[in-house]
Amino acid sequence: MKRIKAYNIFSLIVTVALFYSCASVKKINYFQDLEPGVAEQTGAPIEIKIRPNDKISIVVNSKDAELSNLFNLPIVSHRIGTSSLSAGAQQVSGYTVDAYGDIDFPVVGKIRVAGLTRAEIAAHIKHTLITGDLVKDPVVTVEFMNLGFSVLGEVNNPGKFYIDRDGMTLLDAIGMAGDLTIYGKREAVYVLRDEQGEQVPYRVDLTSARQLYLSPAFYLQQNDVVYVEPNSVRARHSTVNGNNVRSTSFWLSLTSLLITITVLFVK
Template identity: 60%
Template sequence: MKKYTLIVFTLLLSVMGAGLLISCGTSKNVVYFQDLKPGESEITLPEVQAITVQPEDKISIIVNSRDPQLMNLFNLPYTTKQIGQQASSNNQGVSGYTVNAEGDIDFPVIGKIHVAGMKREEIAKFIKDKLIADNLVKDPVVTVEFMNLCVSVLGEVNNPGRFSIDRDRLTVLDALSMAGDLTIYGNRYKVLVLRQEGDTQRVYGINLTSGEHLYSSPAYYLQQNDVVYVEPNEVRSRQSTVNGNNVRSTSFWISLASLLTSIGILIFN
């Protein structure tokens, strides 16, 4: 009797120990920036890569002036468009300029402007200088905003989706924050950034556990249409077995408890 009891007890301790080892092995892999120490670490950030306008991007350009008539001359009408309805003039939205395949937009009075590769402030300055040089507006204030620029965040994050770019500089940390951070099952060692550069699809890998690796990555600053993918870690991958029946799953522990109960009944009866 004691012999069987000892066997069951040893089996239980072994399985529980395996579970504890797995837990300890994975908990150390969830901490970001493990190589950084407060007050001691200094890392040179990569060169800032501000977002530039590319073909098929949509931007809004607003010209303000003391003369309302001049403002109306250079600004597209405020419109809203709904499925099944014709667009009408109102104050619910602003029309934008879609950059064509050659990287140009057709601006009122001025005509064709090549904006591909330009930053927001560069476009605004070019139009302002052009309006003044051609004596079209004496006191223009030009504002340029992004309209359809987005990044996608997929994989082991709390809120995957497509997120609008509302600033000139967007980092991979910004994108992960908008997606609600990684889940506990996200692989901090391998976050992928997929970026199309011309006819080439580039894939960058980022290790979030290393601040030095993160800040030196060419993908630290994101561009429009980038896709950020967080791979599942080993715990999540092993949970995806056919029945999910392993030491990391609830079903395993239920099955084990049932087995040990059955063995106990046989022994003590």
């Protein structure tokens, strides 16, 4: 009889452990609806459009280097760790878009760039230089300089990260932040986005590839804030003692007690 009771107690312990293990796996795995060989539909890549206060670099090249340099800002060098100009890493000066969405371009003057993509800005400047008979064969390159996004919450390396190309995704952001911690809520990742002066939240479920790929927040924009909500385990750990009926410490204590009782019954 004692052995039967001990067996029943041990079975209960194993059942509880397996239940919580299975529940945890379902909450941790990404892309649970993916099927091998089945393609998932994604939204069209979104190119970033320049906004006021963004900073961009614009470089004009042509066969006549002396002529094209008239349209380029000077190259400056900064010593790492200081703000003074000195011998060090060279970098191109940038244009900061003013409140009206314009930049002051050498020789040409004011150019409206707000609401345009990098390719559109490059094409517009190239057209202006050619039609104004300023440069016959210009090659215009536009790059981002201060555009970025922030990742907060339950990730391994939260912080601000810079956008160096179009088409950066939420998955890129999570990868740059070192992935979610074990306490990150996969089904509750938020992207806060500034849209016409208002903060618009988008909720993304990383356990569903279909929902993720079709989300308006899949492709990131400048100044986005990615926030990973903590799961219930982390929330419980944030209490004063964390020792309630649903806490990990409670179940560990209970398991230890049951094992002790099992040993006593066996004896």
